[in-house]
Amino acid sequence: MTKMDITEYFQLVFTDYTLRTITLGTAILGAVTGMLGSFAVLRKQSLLGDAISHAALPGIAIAFLITGAKDTNTLLLGALVSGLIGTFWIRGIVKKTHLKSDTALGLILSLFFGFGMLLLTFIQKQPNANQAGLDKYLFGQAATLVESDVWMMAIVTGLCLFVLLLFWKEFKLLLFDADYTTTLGFNTKFIDILITSFIVLAIVLGLQTVGVVLMSAMLLAPAAAARQWTNSLATMVFLAAIFGAFSGVFGTAISASQTNLSTGPVIVLVASVFVFFSFVFSPSRGLLFKQIRFIKNRRDLELHKTLAFMHHIAETHDDISHPHAIILLNNFQGYTRSTLQKLVEKNYVEIKGSMWSLTKIGFETAANLYTKKSTDNE
Amino acid sequence: MDKNIAVKVDDLTVAYNYKPVLWDIDLEIPEGVLMAIVGPNGAGKSTLIKAILGILKPIAGSVSIYGKPYKKQLQLVAYVPQKGSVDWDFPTTALDVVMMGTYGSLGWIKRPRQKDKKAALEALEKVGMLAFKGRQISQLSGGQQQRIFLARALVQNASIYFMDEPFQGVDATTEITIINILKELRKAGKTVIVVHHDLQTVPEYFDWVTFLNVKKIATGPVKDIFNDDNLTKTYGINYKVSIQE
Numbered sequence A: 001m002t003k004m005d006i007t008e009y010f011q012l013v014f015t016d017y018t019l020r021t022i023t024l025g026t027a028i029l030g031a032v033t034g035m036l037g038s039f040a041v042l043r044k045q046s047l048l049g050d051a052i053s054h055a056a057l058p059g060i061a062i063a064f065l066i067t068g069a070k071d072t073n074t075l076l077l078g079a080l081v082s083g084l085i086g087t088f089w090i091r092g093i094v095k096k097t098h099l100k101s102d103t104a105l106g107l108i109l110s111l112f113f114g115f116g117m118l119l120l121t122f123i124q125k126q127p128n129a130n131q132a133g134l135d136k137y138l139f140g141q142a143a144t145l146v147e148s149d150v151w152m153m154a155i156v157t158g159l160c161l162f163v164l165l166l167f168w169k170e171f172k173l174l175l176f177d178a179d180y181t182t183t184l185g186f187n188t189k190f191i192d193i194l195i196t197s198f199i200v201l202a203i204v205l206g207l208q209t210v211g212v213v214l215m216s217a218m219l220l221a222p223a224a225a226a227r228q229w230t231n232s233l234a235t236m237v238f239l240a241a242i243f244g245a246f247s248g249v250f251g252t253a254i255s256a257s258q259t260n261l262s263t264g265p266v267i268v269l270v271a272s273v274f275v276f277f278s279f280v281f282s283p284s285r286g287l288l289f290k291q292i293r294f295i296k297n298r299r300d301l302e303l304h305k306t307l308a309f310m311h312h313i314a315e316t317h318d319d320i321s322h323p324h325a326i327i328l329l330n331n332f333q334g335y336t337r338s339t340l341q342k343l344v345e346k347n348y349v350e351i352k353g354s355m356w357s358l359t360k361i362g363f364e365t366a367a368n369l370y371t372k373k374s375t376d377n378e
Numbered sequence B: 001m002d003k004n005i006a007v008k009v010d011d012l013t014v015a016y017n018y019k020p021v022l023w024d025i026d027l028e029i030p031e032g033v034l035m036a037i038v039g040p041n042g043a044g045k046s047t048l049i050k051a052i053l054g055i056l057k058p059i060a061g062s063v064s065i066y067g068k069p070y071k072k073q074l075q076l077v078a079y080v081p082q083k084g085s086v087d088w089d090f091p092t093t094a095l096d097v098v099m100m101g102t103y104g105s106l107g108w109i110k111r112p113r114q115k116d117k118k119a120a121l122e123a124l125e126k127v128g129m130l131a132f133k134g135r136q137i138s139q140l141s142g143g144q145q146q147r148i149f150l151a152r153a154l155v156q157n158a159s160i161y162f163m164d165e166p167f168q169g170v171d172a173t174t175e176i177t178i179i180n181i182l183k184e185l186r187k188a189g190k191t192v193i194v195v196h197h198d199l200q201t202v203p204e205y206f207d208w209v210t211f212l213n214v215k216k217i218a219t220g221p222v223k224d225i226f227n228d229d230n231l232t233k234t235y236g237i238n239y240k241v242s243i244q245e
Helices: A003-012 A017-042 A046-067 A072-097 A101-124 A147-166 A168-176 A178-183 A188-207 A215-227 A233-256 A263-281 A287-315 A326-331 A337-345 A360-376 B045-052 B094-106 B114-126 B142-155 B172-187 B199-205 B228-235
Strands: A349-352 A355-358 B005-016 B019-030 B034-038 B060-065 B077-080 B160-164 B191-195 B208-213 B215-221
Touching: A003 A233, A017 A046, A017 A147, A017 A168, A017 A188, A017 A215, A017 A233, A017 A263, A046 A072, A046 A101, A046 A188, A046 A215, A072 A101, A072 A188, A147 A168, A147 A188, A168 A178, A168 A188, A168 A233, A168 B094, A178 A188, A178 B077, A188 A215, A215 A233, A215 A263, A233 A263, A263 A287, A287 A326, A287 A337, A287 A355, A287 A360, A326 A355, A337 A349, A355 A360, B005 B045, B005 B191, B019 B045, B019 B191, B019 B208, B019 B215, B034 B045, B034 B172, B034 B199, B045 B160, B045 B191, B077 B142, B094 B114, B094 B142, B114 B142, B142 B160, B142 B172, B172 B191, B208 B228, B215 B228
Parallel strands: B034 B191, B034 B208, B077 B160, B160 B191
Antiparallel strands: A349 A355, B005 B019, B005 B060, B208 B215
16 A cells, blocks of 8 residues: 555545445444443453344345345344344343353354345345345445435434433443442333343445454454543543544555555554554553653662661761772662662762761651552551 | 331342342331441442332332332432443543432423532532532542542432441542541431441441341341351351450
């Protein structure tokens, strides 16, 4: 991919009808799945999206078998129905059998997906010329998006946003503490079903673009990335929507500027780049800054220990700045040449030849180290 | 003096799968007591609270709060769940969690107002956590998290408080803060019901006690029934109340 292609794409996006439709579609899809994905992630139901999208496959096949037509809306309606059935079976299994939810999710996922694949192969063996192309729902095909699809996505996203704002307080409460929500008199089942229904709806809308297999990444990746940057639920949901939308746009741009790059997987890869970047570079939770803080803390501690040791030696003299041999420090574990150098830079210590002496500031700092420690720990 | 009955439990039976966790519990909790529920692990102490609050559905039995079903008395009851029951890495602040205590009185859809925020801040101050109001909850110590939960219940301004092991794994500062607040609540005429593990502190902290081990063993004033006999019946081993001295 060259830079030219991408700029060319961004020029074309405003003029070319097809490109604009696809870009809008993937952007909206990314935003709505990112938003809802935040809830799935925080409820520790990350696998739910995967199960729902896989559970949708037999619905698509059955809808085709019944109607014999490949109308997108009909097929997605089928997907919605079987996705919902799968979801409620999962809930049912967890409630009734006391199996853990990951078991239930895995069970339903493979059961429905297996059944869906069976139906797909059956359909492919049919003499009906119309049957080709149903397998595009496996990995999605953004190129088939038309304006009405995008409208549909926009309406669902708007509706979702409205419900989210309306029940924001209740959603947050349920996500954080479901039992407590019950004791306050809220109908947790209603809130739960509301969230889950929207997740199912968003997933079904994305099947055409991203496909059954990769759909859950659209739900999880933007949310996981967003979580790294903020400690506020509202900001997290907002960021996840932004990350999702950008993944959609960039994914479409990259795949459009290359031949033979399928859009769905590229979108998912772009979303993964967001995740990777966030995991490494987020200031508070990122691996990089965590490591830097870790090293810095160790250095500080080393410094403190050396200083405390020097203080210990200096205390034995009436004159606190009495010089001592550097060799004395060699017995001490935390001591290195560079820590000594740092102490000099901080004006805590003076070095003359092979002798060191504590300065007044150094002595006082060292004396206060312990008392400061104990107040820090409250 | 004949006291009002704050909480009345009749023939309550709760089971997970086939195993009964609570068997045929009858319990009357008088208004204004500070009551400990004690019993060994798996005795159903938390379950009892959860069943009273409608979090768990009992197989049989009924619960009434001041003579009416719980659903009709929501505003009278506040709950402090076990600290470990939620994910403290949830993206929110201490103040935000305490604000949740106002959600019940607000009802569906309505947003908290300035006066709700004020109430939350007051509760934070009461538990000595005002300085931490903007802190991300994962960055609070266990004791501080427990105090946040207590503050959230205080905001509800209820008449009956249910607390599930509020002293578990907290430091001395928090334990003293909490017990002082509980005693204040009692002084204000509230009823406080606490699942408690530390038998040593029962006589010091509480004036009422319920012994529970799947069945109710005994319930009444600490000074009358907190003895060897009931402890042995509840815990199954020979208990000596050397702890009372």
